[in-house]
């Protein structure tokens with residue numbers, strides 16, 4: 001059934017690896033997940049930081065169900081677990097979409113405290129994306145941009161949540177809503193909340 005072969009590129013920011021993974025899904029699979037995501041109700045609730053006055057639209061999924069019931073969730077887990085050391089220490093803590101449009105605001109942020117080993121798996125949901133649309137995920141170190149990743153349809157980018165990053169807002173020429181799926185994997189160390 002599977003007709004594609006995954007390719008992987010590794011970048012390093014702040015001494016930590018970022019994995020950019022392409023060619024995982026067929027065009028039909030990419031289309032099917034996009035059609036599913038755009039059929040769902042959204043809330044304007046996703047903030048990059050506590051002071052973010054311009055939240056973007058989001059749909060929240062139940063993490064355990066998303067990992068087992070959706071083919072994207074299953075594949076993301078498979079790829080992530082193949083890639084990292086001690087995968088059994090990770091739990092999918094949050095799974096949701098980010099939907100942004102030209103004119104929205106994005107702030108550089110970290111997904112977890114700088115001393116945590118939590119990992120983020122990001123999946124670019126759009127089925128069409130011209131490079132001139134912009135909207136790159138930008139990774140920073142010491143308040144300078146180091147790596148930028150284009151939202152190529154069907155692409156995964158897997159990175160330590162402790163690296164500062166931002167999902168850039170697309171250019172005015174882009175009539176699409178930029179959509180990413182964010183899967184936040186955390187390492188539990190005895191507490192019920194990873195942030196406790």
Ligand SMILES: O=C(O)CCC(=O)C(=O)O
Pocket residue numbers: 098111122136137165166167168180182
């Ligand atoms: O959409 C992106 O490129 C980044 C999303 C993000 O940083 C997040 O969901 O925490």
Ligand SMILES: [Fe+2]
Pocket residue numbers: 109110111165
């Ligand atoms: Fe983030």
